[in-house]
Amino acid sequence: MKMSCDRISFAYGDNSVFEDLSVGIELGQLTSITGPNGIGKSTLVKCFCNLYKVRAGIVYLDGQAITTIAPDELARTLGYVPQKEETVFSISVYEAVLLGRRPYLKWKVQQRDQEIVESILDRLKLTELAERPITTLSGGERQKVAIARALAQEPTILFLDEPTSNLDLNHQLEVMTLLRELADHEQRAIVVVMHDLNLASRFSDRVYLLGQNGLFAQGKPADVFTRENIKKIYGIEVEIINAAGGRYLIPIVKTTQRVKEIS
Amino acid sequence: MKESIYAGLVARRILLLVGLLITLVLGMLYSVTLGFAEISIADVYGLILQKLTGIGDRQYSILSAGIILQIRLPRVFLAIIAGISLGTNGAIMQSLLKNPLASPYTLGISSGAACGAAVAIVAGNSLFGSTNMLHWDSWLTIIGAFAMGLLTILLINIIASLKKSGASTLILAGVALSYLFSAGISFFKYIADHEQLQQLTLWLMGGLYRAEWLDVLLLTPIMGLAVLYILRRAWDINALNAGEEVAANLGINVQRLRKQGSIVAAFLTSVVVAFTGIIGFIGLVAPHISRMIVGNDNRFLILASGLTGGIFLLLADTAARIIIDPVELPVGIITALCGAPFFLYMLLKRRREYWS
Numbered sequence: 001m002k003m004s005c006d007r008i009s010f011a012y013g014d015n016s017v018f019e020d021l022s023v024g025i026e027l028g029q030l031t032s033i034t035g036p037n038g039i040g041k042s043t044l045v046k047c048f049c050n051l052y053k054v055r056a057g058i059v060y061l062d063g064q065a066i067t068t069i070a071p072d073e074l075a076r077t078l079g080y081v082p083q084k085e086e087t088v089f090s091i092s093v094y095e096a097v098l099l100g101r102r103p104y105l106k107w108k109v110q111q112r113d114q115e116i117v118e119s120i121l122d123r124l125k126l127t128e129l130a131e132r133p134i135t136t137l138s139g140g141e142r143q144k145v146a147i148a149r150a151l152a153q154e155p156t157i158l159f160l161d162e163p164t165s166n167l168d169l170n171h172q173l174e175v176m177t178l179l180r181e182l183a184d185h186e187q188r189a190i191v192v193v194m195h196d197l198n199l200a201s202r203f204s205d206r207v208y209l210l211g212q213n214g215l216f217a218q219g220k221p222a223d224v225f226t227r228e229n230i231k232k233i234y235g236i237e238v239e240i241i242n243a244a245g246g247r248y249l250i251p252i253v254k255t256t257q258r259v260k261e262i263s
Numbered sequence: 264m265k266e267s268i269y270a271g272l273v274a275r276r277i278l279l280l281v282g283l284l285i286t287l288v289l290g291m292l293y294s295v296t297l298g299f300a301e302i303s304i305a306d307v308y309g310l311i312l313q314k315l316t317g318i319g320d321r322q323y324s325i326l327s328a329g330i331i332l333q334i335r336l337p338r339v340f341l342a343i344i345a346g347i348s349l350g351t352n353g354a355i356m357q358s359l360l361k362n363p364l365a366s367p368y369t370l371g372i373s374s375g376a377a378c379g380a381a382v383a384i385v386a387g388n389s390l391f392g393s394t395n396m397l398h399w400d401s402w403l404t405i406i407g408a409f410a411m412g413l414l415t416i417l418l419i420n421i422i423a424s425l426k427k428s429g430a431s432t433l434i435l436a437g438v439a440l441s442y443l444f445s446a447g448i449s450f451f452k453y454i455a456d457h458e459q460l461q462q463l464t465l466w467l468m469g470g471l472y473r474a475e476w477l478d479v480l481l482l483t484p485i486m487g488l489a490v491l492y493i494l495r496r497a498w499d500i501n502a503l504n505a506g507e508e509v510a511a512n513l514g515i516n517v518q519r520l521r522k523q524g525s526i527v528a529a530f531l532t533s534v535v536v537a538f539t540g541i542i543g544f545i546g547l548v549a550p551h552i553s554r555m556i557v558g559n560d561n562r563f564l565i566l567a568s569g570l571t572g573g574i575f576l577l578l579a580d581t582a583a584r585i586i587i588d589p590v591e592l593p594v595g596i597i598t599a600l601c602g603a604p605f606f607l608y609m610l611l612k613r614r615r616e617y618w619s
Contacts, residue, residue: 051508075514086506088361089559094268099505102498102513107562114269130268149505153513 001027001062001077001156003048003189008057010043017043018214020057025157030183030190032200032221035210036234041193042083044210045159048191049080061157075103079155081146083162083193090135093126096145100152120148124178140171147175151182157189158182164199172196176203197225202246209233222247276563279556283570287343290574294339294581299589300330307331338474341538342580342594343573344482345471346545347490348535350572352528353546354553354565355493358500359524360430367532367546370419370433370525371440372412376536377467378444379411380404381451384463401473404466405537412533415440416526423522429507433525469542469595471580478538489531490569496524497561504559542595544602545572545579551609575602 004024010017017040025031025048033041046052048059050066059066061077069077079100087096097120101113121127124144129137134145143163150158160179164172180203183190194200200207201221209217209224211233217224230238230249237252295311296304306323310331313319352367360369367373387403422436448467452460493500499520502510507517532546552575553567579597586592 046508049512051511071514071516075512078512080508080512082506082508085509086361087504088363089358089504089554091501091504091559092272094272095501095558095560096505098269099498099502099509099513102502102515105498107495107498109269109273118268131272149509 001189003059003061003157005044005048005054005059006057008047008054008059010040010047010052011055018210021214022057023208023215023218025189025191026206027156027189028183028187029205030179030192030203032192032194032204032207033210034194034197034200034207035216039210039212041210042161045080045161045191045193049078049159050074051080072103075153077156079150079153079158081143081150081158081160081163083165085134085142085146087134090133092131093134093137093145094121094130096134097121097126097148097152100149103153116154117152120151124148124151139166140168140174143167143171143175147178155188157191160190160192162193162195165195172199179203197230198246198248201225201248225249276557276560276567280563280566280570283556283567283574287570287574287577290577290581291339291343294342294577295331295335297581297585298330298335299585300327302327302330311336333475337476337479338471338580338584339577340479341471341474341482342577344479344486345535345539345542346549346573346576347569348482348486348531348572349542349546349576350549350553351490351493351565351569352532353548353572354550354561354568355500355524355528356546357550358504358561358564359521359528360434361503362430362434363551364547365434367528368541368543370437370529371415371444372529372532373536373541374441374444374448375415376408376412376533377541378447378451379407379409379414380466380537380540381407381448381455381463382411383407384466385451385455385459409533409537411444412529412536415444416529416533419529420522420526430521433521465593466540467595468593469540469598470583470591470593471539472591473538482534482538485531485534489527490565492527493524493565494562496520497565500524500561501559540593540595542576542598544598544606545575548602548606548609549575551606 002025005022007020007022009019009021021044023044033044035041043052047054050059053067061069061074066074094117097117098109098113101109101117105113118127121130124147126141126144126148129141134142137145143166147160147163163175163179167175176199179190179192182188183205204221206219207221207224208215209229216233217229227238227240230236238249239252241248241250296307306327309319309321310323310328313321314332349367353365356365356367356369357363383404383406387407418440419433419436423433452463455463499510499515502513502515503517503520510517549572550564550568553564553571556571557563557567576594576598579601580594583592583594583597
């Protein structure tokens, strides 16, 4: 299975977000979509998931235009974890994850659905919290519940919009390691929108860097996140260092009096 | 050991639903024994049993039989059906609009129906005179209220289609329509004569005093179908609670769900309101009581909210019948009187578990 978008354009009313954008996604890979705020990263992911209708171009899933695929079938193939959940009426963690079985369910929850939910809870170390209302969870736990729900869809391709932005260091690594495992051991395609370029560098097989005119660069993290590219897209100077088995971008801050004092 | 998480959740909720059902039945059995006419409890049940089974040859007075079989029983049933309808509609509107303050009346159905009733009362009274008040007039009011309820749904629908709308657009459209219809109601109040005004005021306060078996026969299948439809959509409504985009990713056409769901709920509300007048607070409070009892899974919540609404309206109507002997209070006064303080209490004491 393969997924791609072919020369798609999207606009909010008259404001074009991107035009003629082509991006491919491979199974077994973790792909990061990066770029400045407001450049259309989340929009691109939503176009991929058929949540937004593209203005021009086609999104393909396995050679088939995504708009021609039945909603339930699409729901069994593509998982989506939004940047922020907006639950109004609280439900238990178990019920939240069970929602992911919706594309498979008629009305009654089968034994198999329960087994899948429980194995996911177990895998994400959420079993202890199964009966807790989700509104009482911490940000990191909420994020894991959202991922668990998406996994309950048993998707081949999983999209996550900034999955680490609200998490502490520990949870960031936990979530990224899990995503890495899903790509490596289960041959799923994982697509994440990321702001943290170092995290993206460390965990991605492939990165897309979006700029003002659509796609600016793509490829392996080391080829995309170069000093020149960062300067062009983000307008800041970075220094690149190799440490602890990874490659890190360190932004160079114009030294002010205050920073000097601290250091 | 593992399967017990889900099995436990479900078992607990089914037990709670059964508890609510038993409460409703007990309430019903108690309610038929109460009233101005002094008929002993033994006579009440004896009469009903005899009528149901055809066994026994005891002669009851025609008056007692009439009071129990033609006045109290249909009224008890109408209270239950109207309560169930308002309760389920409240639950589904809150979920569809993602708003804990939504009720069956949020989209302006009540104001629309009230305006229709006002037209019917004022115009109908002039047309037919007030001589056969119980029949022609009351049916005209029902038809007027129902027709205007439908018109409200149509207007909401048009507004929803004009703009690819979210929940807040629908709510605001409902507010705007309510004001529009309120102007209509005020106008008809202004031109109404004394008797018409009294009739209209009574209708606006809501009441089940005109209940007859025909009402029950008409409302039951409509309520049944609507509740079935809503239950069939329970999973979709659950998914909507996690956000519109999550729901869409789970294979749900959110726009269609919201549109169909609110049309079904609004249709049922207009039918009920046409027969009972505007009975407030049940549709708002019953879902919240139920959320506390069975949680927010709509597969259970919808039924629980219906049962709670049925119990609430049955008790309120029974109180309305007997509280000031021999005068009857409009039930809307009682539901608001009990519902409003309770709602305030919930607002102040609410816990994050129920809604955020």
